[in-house]
Amino acid sequence: MSNTATGNRGLTLEEPLLFEQGGPGRSGVDLPDALPVAERLGGLRRRGPIGLPDLSEPEVVRHYTRLSQQNFGIDTVIYPLGSCTMKHNPRLNEKVARLPGFADLHPFQPESTVQGALELLDSAARWLKALTGMPAIAMSPAAGAHGELCGLMTIRAALDDRGQARRLVLVPESAHGTNPATAAICGYEVETVPANARGRVDLAALKARLSGDVAAFMLTNPNTCGLFEDEILAIAEAVHRAGAFFYCDGANYNAIVGRLRVADLGIDAMHINLHKTFSTPHGGGGPGAGPTVLAAALAPFAPLPSIVRDEQGWRLIEHARDSRRKPLGRIKGFHGQFSVIVRALAYMMSLGGDGLRQASADAVLSANYLLARLSEGGLTPAFAGPCMHECLFDDRFLDGTGVTTLDLAKALLDEGAHPMTMYFPLVVHGALLIEPTETESKASLDAFADALLALVHKARSGQAVELTAAPRLTPRRRLDETRAARQPVLRWKPDTTDKGD
């Protein structure tokens, strides 16, 4: 490609750092003058300038608009990241979350002035309890991993309350990394349970590892291979017979929401990623929310705060002394991810019970459609179908081509599609985990399958270099991650920043 004088390429504009722009004598805000009063800082006034650049509003708007144009988002392209549920983010949710009666509420207003907000939290809690069939819920966890922490700490508290000092948490080999990391914070050692040839938990191996020393078994269901754990009732029975608790990682709840109650699967606790199943925007990395449903045996230990309703209306229970339970304590400041929960409730109300059931059907249908089309085109499924909401391939179909899963993913970027999740789960060689979600049209699914199959055809017909050199058309080509880790440059400084070669 020919170079331009500016480095810009049409709509793809090079944008310097904020700190390389601006200068004194302008501002992006107009503030009233501060009245002269005797300051009362006790001598603790900041000395010297901070070094922030001064910019006007048009400069700031252009900076961030240009940066935005260097991102893929669901709004522009299919984003089939397995285990991430990148579905359409309805704009109604954004609109209602910004109503002043929700957005402009202080967490410590008197309860009499926030009855609608407490009603909303209670209403969302009721929906989630009805959908899962679970009797209790903790609404304050901030994300999936935080919900896991809430669930596992609740389990630990329940076991401690029974005077049972158990040492181990079991997770499948294919578990999300957050599962073992969470177990470690709760003081548990982690042992893994292998999968069977069908990509499910090896029940015999699980039973062999279960003992009076096991506190919990953590399982994602549908699992990280995109398969429903068809022996889940036997798993739950074995876990419970050992006196352990059964934790479900709800990252893949989108496949089953509105179709079955997790309570009926024997699950004792599960977090729900509102930023996955319930469509709240992922925002380039958050915020999310991870409300955690709990079985009756765990409910007394759920963290603070909780909401109750009496004759005076809704009230927040913020202290153990006001609770008839034995709450864990507080796991998050204030009352949880309120504005994320507003969005999720708007989504649940919009789809309703019938729409959620249709959404999970369409999510599973779409994944199976891609499984069929891509298998037909030569990709090698890791396990026999049908799958649930995501389909998993290994990299056997690339044998002898000189092309890797990573190359294929990078070549998809040039084709205007976000890649699938790669190299996860770890149990499948060169894994490609594809989760289209229910919000892609058939035309979009076909376009994605066509693009991927065209790339596979190239790989197999001696044009490997087109993939190994990809991407070429994105705002940046492959980035040197080794250099980033070996010589970490984690902030701009006036003296050390270079602009590349």
Added chain:
Amino acid sequence: MRYLPLSDADRRAMLQTIGVADVEDLFGDVPAAARPVDGFGLPDHASEMEVERRLARMAARNLSAGNAPCFLGAGAYRHHVPAAVDALIQRGEFLTSYTPYQPEVSQGTLQALFEFQTQVAMITAMEVANASMYDAATACAEAAAMACRLTRRRRVLLSGQLHPHYRSVTATQLQFTQAQVEAQPPDPHSGEDLIRRVDGETACVVVQNPGFFGQLIDYSDLGEACRAAGALLVVAVAEPVSLGLVMPPGAMGADIVVGEGQPIGNSLNFGGPGLGLFATRQKYVRQMPGRLCGQTADADGRRGFVLTLATREQHIRREKATSNICTNSGLCTLAFSIHMALLGESGFAHLAALNHVQAVTAADALARIPGVRVLPSAFFNEFAVKLPRPAAIVVEALARRGILAGVPASRFYPDHRELSPILLVACTETNSPEDVEALVGGLREVLR
């Protein structure tokens, strides 16, 4: 159903390609015993108009802070957020993108994170900052855990000036680890002596500046004492706007700074989501929790950004990770960063000065009411006052008059009777002189 693009004809064609007759056949692995026969008892789908109407009705049952003179703080602060902030974070490329694991198509998010990390490091006067935690309370717990790892010690000392939610989240989150958390009693009169309590077993001392009751404290001597004892000084900042005017933690010898970023760029949202700020020294970076964005170059040698040092994180390191955090507060960091960009050096200092002036003015006016005493001798934009009555009752009475007067300390410490007359009053640039008059007038009436 407006969010579902597949038509029945599409569904039939897709089923045919798959080779099954009915979509229910794809759910054959679900045990029959787990399929509800009686439905879920939930309402059916609803139109956009209907959902909006029902939620707006709930919103209308709240008193939004903008409709009342509002002096609430205690860790959540109401500032004016410039219109450009919300417009920019709603661009779909920011709003609807995932964590930037594919850097070639995520340079927008990544560059914004790199700029955010730089801004946070600059205002706290620390060397490095991460790409965010959930909120200040959870960041505080992570800082204490990090200090235990770095020092290989167990004793975590929490100041009585530390926000009670930060204290309680830290205690909850560390209760099953090796750490021993010792919380000092709440300290409204700023009399605690932490230096005397630092010893050779201490992993860290966690303080807050400005303190929960408003007092500004120079922690330089405590920092020295920590260094001498091999402990770390962790400083929490609940109101980051203070850093435009007040000496930053880095200048007091802080080893780790945690903070709440909500007050810059983000609405109150009834307390969530928050934005956890986390900064430290370069030499500790490999023990830091959370994501980090770093600078590198692409295959053509052009500057670019990636998530880096992931070997600290759960998806690589699993049970040996520095934290279990994955999703953080991405879009809130963007809002913070855009607001900071609009403020710039001059605007940030000006905003902080305005807040301080408002608070001094209000404190002087309140101090003239008989029986009311302002407790901190030095403060930024929030201060505790001692009232001649239980503060919770006064707050309720003023709420009935449409005034959000402040936060009673008893809301956090119901068992500490000595705190019952204490009210936290916060002022920001959003408070008008009429607001202060309403507060002072209302308080005079209620206390009469």
